[in-house]
Amino acid sequence: MPLTLTQRCCHLLAPLIPFTVVFIHLSDDDGVRQVFEEMRGLYDQNVAAANDSTADPDGTAISSIAIRHAALERNKRCLMAYVFNRSKKLRNMRWQFGSILPPEIKANLCEPEIQWFNSYSKCLARYMKSIGGQGLNLAQDVKPPKSLYVEVRSLIDYGKFELDNGEVVLLKKHSTHLMSRAQCEPLIIQGVLEQINH
Amino acid sequence: MSLCQSYVPNYFSIQDILATQEKVPCKFEMQVKHLGFLDPGSDKRDIEIGTSIELPLWMASVLNSQRPSIAEVGLPKIFKEAYRDIMKADPCVVDLHKLAQYFYEFGMCLCMLKHRESSEISSVLVESFKQRFRQILDWAQHSTIEVPESKKLDETEKMIYHMGREVGSSLYLWLTEGGSLITAADMVIQHKKMKLTQKDLLH
Amino acid sequence: MDPSEVEFIAEKELVSIVPNFTNSEVHLISGDVGPFRAGLPVNVPIWMALNLRQRQKCRIIAPDWLDVEKLEALKEEEKSNRFFTKMPSEHYMVVAQLLLSAVDDDIPRVEEIRMAVKDLWDVRISKLRSSVDTFIKTGGSHARLDYLTTMEINSVRPLLPHALDFIDRLQKASEGASRRDMASQD
Numbered sequence: 001m002p003l004t005l006t007q008r009c010c011h012l013l014a015p016l017i018p019f020t021v022v023f024i025h026l027s028d029d030d031g032v033r034q035v036f037e038e039m040r041g042l043y044d045q046n047v048a049a050a051n052d053s054t055a056d057p058d059g060t061a062i063s064s065i066a067i068r069h070a071a072l073e074r075n076k077r078c079l080m081a082y083v084f085n086r087s088k089k090l091r092n093m094r095w096q097f098g099s100i101l102p103p104e105i106k107a108n109l110c111e112p113e114i115q116w117f118n119s120y121s122k123c124l125a126r127y128m129k130s131i132g133g134q135g136l137n138l139a140q141d142v143k144p145p146k147s148l149y150v151e152v153r154s155l156i157d158y159g160k161f162e163l164d165n166g167e168v169v170l171l172k173k174h175s176t177h178l179m180s181r182a183q184c185e186p187l188i189i190q191g192v193l194e195q196i197n198h
Numbered sequence: 199m200s201l202c203q204s205y206v207p208n209y210f211s212i213q214d215i216l217a218t219q220e221k222v223p224c225k226f227e228m229q230v231k232h233l234g235f236l237d238p239g240s241d242k243r244d245i246e247i248g249t250s251i252e253l254p255l256w257m258a259s260v261l262n263s264q265r266p267s268i269a270e271v272g273l274p275k276i277f278k279e280a281y282r283d284i285m286k287a288d289p290c291v292v293d294l295h296k297l298a299q300y301f302y303e304f305g306m307c308l309c310m311l312k313h314r315e316s317s318e319i320s321s322v323l324v325e326s327f328k329q330r331f332r333q334i335l336d337w338a339q340h341s342t343i344e345v346p347e348s349k350k351l352d353e354t355e356k357m358i359y360h361m362g363r364e365v366g367s368s369l370y371l372w373l374t375e376g377g378s379l380i381t382a383a384d385m386v387i388q389h390k391k392m393k394l395t396q397k398d399l400l401h
Numbered sequence: 402m403d404p405s406e407v408e409f410i411a412e413k414e415l416v417s418i419v420p421n422f423t424n425s426e427v428h429l430i431s432g433d434v435g436p437f438r439a440g441l442p443v444n445v446p447i448w449m450a451l452n453l454r455q456r457q458k459c460r461i462i463a464p465d466w467l468d469v470e471k472l473e474a475l476k477e478e479e480k481s482n483r484f485f486t487k488m489p490s491e492h493y494m495v496v497a498q499l500l501l502s503a504v505d506d507d508i509p510r511v512e513e514i515r516m517a518v519k520d521l522w523d524v525r526i527s528k529l530r531s532s533v534d535t536f537i538k539t540g541g542s543h544a545r546l547d548y549l550t551t552m553e554i555n556s557v558r559p560l561l562p563h564a565l566d567f568i569d570r571l572q573k574a575s576e577g578a579s580r581r582d583m584a585s586q587d
Contacts, residue, residue: 013212045232063230063268070260077209084210096383104393143380144409150380181380191382191390197375204559204566302567306574324571331564332534338560339530354567362560369556372404376502 027110152193217300221252223272289326294352301352338362411492412448417462461504472517485548
């Protein structure tokens with residue numbers, strides 16, 4: 001039935017509204033499949049109605065066809081928006097979490113989405129490598145850097161970490177370190193370290 | 199830093215899809231075969247002439263655009279004269295979230311349907327937003343936390359409010375702490391919070 | 402823009418320092434700086450001044466407007482004027498923030514200056530906010546932004562442009578509606 005069906009589509013979309021939820025919900029493969037089935041049903045009914053000229057002496061069949069066709073288009077739009085907005089969110093995640101997603105998030109993606117994420121990551125890496133001959137990490141220095149070194153505090157027991165100069169430090173919860181900005185920035189962004197303000 | 203663009207509905211826009219899902223009363227002027235199930239109050243096979251059903255706006259606009267038109271599209275309660283007068287009297291106190299979550303977008307779509315009262319509706323839309331804007335501006339810039347009253351905003355107003363609030367709190371942070379701090383990504387912070395609450399629920 | 406990006410732009414402003422070392426001219430993309438002679442004042446970009454100061458290589462001379470009486474006078478003028486008044490620096494707020502936190506032992510009455518700058522900022526921001534509101538309510542089509550500084554303009558972005566775009570859409574919907582009304586009367 002077209003009405004309940006397009007409503008089901010809206011249920012698919014609701015969790016994706018900006019500002020309400022940051023995380024990707026479990027990909028609703030079953031819901032998507034149901035919408036497809038209903039679309040096929042609508043299409044078949046329309047084909048049958050269009051071919052059956054005897055059933056339409058007064059020309060009213062055209063209105064049912066128009067309504068069913070609109071429902072078909074509507075469903076298509078909802079599905080496209082569903083896929084599009086999820087991949088938009090995934091793209092954002094690449095910039096915030098880096099190329100490795102937390103397992104809880106990865107578990108909510110469907111197979112094509114994981115493939116999409118990986119190829120987006122690869123594409124981005126290839127582009128960054130190509131900039132200016134020797135490459136440029138676009139995820140670095142998201143804010144104008146002020147100093148080469150910053151003081152940081154570890155928020156979790158991260159373990160051993162090798163600095164640029166070969167020295168190995170132990171990042172323990174609450175331990176403080178002076179590190180090169182370039183090296184600790186990704187760790188701060190991923191919530192391992194926090195910068196200490198003076 | 200990301201590019202900031204004003205919201206304009208497009209094919210993929212969820213806001214627009216949900217706004218056009220809001221219901222409007224439709225009075226059928228033609229018999230429609232096999233689609234009787236659209237009327238939840240009847241179990242007939244067809245929709246008869248004269249039947250009134252509340253249908254989503256996207257479907258209503260199809261009914262309205264056929265020649266001859268299949269149904270006459272009426273006004274939903276929120277855009278009728280009585281409510282328009284409430285909006286005119288003091289738009290700032292109205293809880294749009296409760297009345298019509300997509301007040302403006304829904305209203306603009308209705309205007310496209312060449313309704314008799316379209317121009318009255320659109321002037322209410324423009325005036326309401328102009329009056330309510332001051333609140334959004336103040337809430338966004340005065341406070342670093344989300345103001346509880348912001349729950350009364352329509353979805354587009356909310357979008358503008360949230361954008362403003364991000365700027366307001368980054369400015370506050372700059373004034374109090376200075377600008378050079380590197381901070382964790384928003385999604386990372388929220389992810390951590392979510393994991394913590396899940397842990398709390400388990401124990 | 403993030404405030405830190407506005408700050409980055411403001412760091413190009415020049416400030417006077419008295420170096421305690423001697424060095425020849427430095428050639429930078431943005432222009433030449435120096436030469437430095439120990440004990441002689443020289444103009445350098447703020448970012449360089451802060452860096453030298455941090456390494457105890459110079460003393461920063463605060464700009465003359467960074468002074469309690471001058472700032473109070475500016476505030477009074479701002480209050481009595483309907484329009485925005487000209488600030489001594491295009492980035493007065495950033496310059497004050499940066500210099501005051503770096504040179505607190507070079508300048509007397511730092512706390513008072515800090516308060517005065519903040520007062521001036523608050524007066525201007527609330528003026529900005531009410532003029533934005535009036536602008537929206539009266540449906541103005543243009544506004545003069547003379548003497549508003551980058552950080553101040555940035556504080557109403559993207560809220561104001563977004564609201565204006567939205568009003569434009571609402572009005573277009575109404576124009577469309579009224580055009581149709583006229584067509585149906587013919």
